[in-house]
Amino acid sequence: MGRWRLTVARIALAALALTVATRAAHGIEAGERTELRGLIERQIEAFRRDDGAAAFGFASPALKTLFGSPERFMEMVRGGYRPVYRPRSYAFGPDRDGPDGPELALRIQDESGTDWDAVYSFEKGSDGAWSISGCRLVRAPGESA
Numbered sequence: 001m002g003r004w005r006l007t008v009a010r011i012a013l014a015a016l017a018l019t020v021a022t023r024a025a026h027g028i029e030a031g032e033r034t035e036l037r038g039l040i041e042r043q044i045e046a047f048r049r050d051d052g053a054a055a056f057g058f059a060s061p062a063l064k065t066l067f068g069s070p071e072r073f074m075e076m077v078r079g080g081y082r083p084v085y086r087p088r089s090y091a092f093g094p095d096r097d098g099p100d101g102p103e104l105a106l107r108i109q110d111e112s113g114t115d116w117d118a119v120y121s122f123e124k125g126s127d128g129a130w131s132i133s134g135c136r137l138v139r140a141p142g143e144s145a
Contacts, residue, residue, distance in 0.1 A: 028095050028102040032130075036104055036122055037092060039132055047077065047085045060123040060133040081137055083110040084118060093117075100133070107140065115140035 028036070039058050046054035052070035059073065067073040077085045093105030098121055106118040117140050123133040 028097065032102065033095055033104070035130055036095075036102060036120070039122070039130060040104065040106065040120055043132060044084065044087060044090070047074075050074070058132050060131040061125070062123070062133065063131075081135065083108045083114070083116040083137065084135060086111050088113065108137075115142075117141075 043055050043058040046052075046058070052074040055077070056064065056067070056070035056073045059067075063073070067076060088109045088111055090106050090108045093107055095102060095104045097103070098119075100121060101124065102122050104120045104122075106120065108116045108118055110116060117138055119136045120132055121134040121136075122130050124130055
C-alpha cells in the first residue's frame, strides 16, 4: 500500500509540474491577450492625440488615485515616458504571468530612433474589466544613454 501511495504522489506531482509549465509557456489566454493589447494601443493613440482624459481612463484605480487628474498623469507621461507618449513605432513582444498578474512586453522606437523595452502590467477590477496598472520602461539592450 505504501508503494502505491508513493506512485500516486509522484504522478500527482508530475501532473502539477506539467500544469504549471504549460501555463507559463502559454502565458495569458488568447482573448485576454487581445483585450490587453487593445488597452495599450488605445492608450498610445490617446497619448498621440494629447487626450489626457482618454489616456487616464485606461489607468488602474490605484494610478488614478496616485495622480489624481488626467493633467497630472499626462505631465508624468510626457516627462518620464516620452517613448510611450510619442512612439515612432512599436511592436508587441511576449506576454507572461507576472507576480501580480499578466504582463505584456512592447518594443518601442522613440522619435529619435532609440529602441526601448516597455513591460505593461494590468489589474482586473471587481467588474471584470482590465486596466493598466504600470509600465516599466528601459532602454533596449545595445542602446546607449
